[in-house]
Amino acid sequence: MMKMQKMVIELMLLAGVFALSYGAIQRPDYDDSPNPEFLNPSWMASIPDDQLLSEVTMPGTHNTMSLYGGAYAECQSWSLASQLRAGVRFLDIRVRHVKGNLTIHHGVSYQRAHFGQVLEGVVDFLREHPSETVLMRIQETFSETHDIYGAVVDYIHRYAHWDLLWHSRLVPTVAEVRGKIIILQDFSGPDLGMRYGSLDIADDWKVPTLLHVNEKWMSVYRHLEAAPAGNMAQIFLTYSSGAGVFVFPRAVAQLVNARLYDYLKAKTDLNQRFGIICMDFPAAPIIKKIIDFQLTEVRNRNQTFSSDSRKSG
Secondary structure, eight states: OHHHHHHHHHHHHHHHHHHHTSSOOBOSSBBOSSSOSSOOTTGGGGSOTTSBGGGBOEEEETTTTOOOSSTTTOOOOSOHHHHHHHTOOEEEEEEEEETTEEEEEETTEEEEEEHHHHHHHHHHHHHHOTTOOEEEEEEEOSOOOSOOHHHHHHHHHHHSOGGGBOOOSSOOBHHHHTTOEEEEEOSSSSOSSEEGGGSEEEOOOBOOSGGGHHHHHHHHHHHHHHGGGSOTTSOEEEEOOOBBTTBOHHHHHHHHHHHHHHHHHHOOOOOSOOOEEEESSBOHHHHHHHHTOBOOSOOOOTTTOOHHHHHHO
16 A cells, blocks of 8 residues: 555656646746846955865856756756856866767767867856856766877867966865866866865765655755865865656756755855855856855864965875
């Protein structure tokens, strides 16, 4: 009997997936319309120059370029330019490597772009807004060459500028990376920037059914609760995104983003660090809510970090 009830609930929730996935919606927490409600293009200008980037709270997007391919593949509805102007500062870039070419994919779904266009878009944005910095996770998808380093370097030389990158594994101050791209390297090869694996990451993306959304939210909640008191020398990264065989990314986003927005709205102390919060289909108000959390007081970093340890690497 209990098994039958669970099956009925799952079928009802699965039907809800299709209902949740139909039509454009623009809520404070979730937006799958073509354009942001409002923009925050230069919000990092107010961050103190000497503040470590690991102390900055910022919004990001999961599968940043995944705008095509149907409900199973689509994770965003805004263009890269719109995401950056809306305030997004962490990009999750997935490249397919074929004979030196790097096309943008979400699994089998080609996203009508190549890596050079991503670089050009970020460079154009940083030229217009030199107070900002953009963090870019790069990983290989839908190909298994395990050797994208040379192609990435080639694309950087062709579509960006070598000196536009932060060339260090060390966590920089904001001043050191204004106008720069920080590659979070999720592939093998010599250092191009910081290593993605050096971050403190919560990415429990598997959500088999909507019955598992609460488990997903609890993973997000626990990591966000740990971030303000966590190691200030380490960048925290929390993914609110998720999907499964029976659950589209936008269905998870509609449910988890709402909880995330309520969680952030309930916080009365804006002087704390949450790190990067990476979302599917974020809305302008939740992006603004995230960037409102910034450290406004000088912190004693002696327990977790010292200038000597930073210099020693």
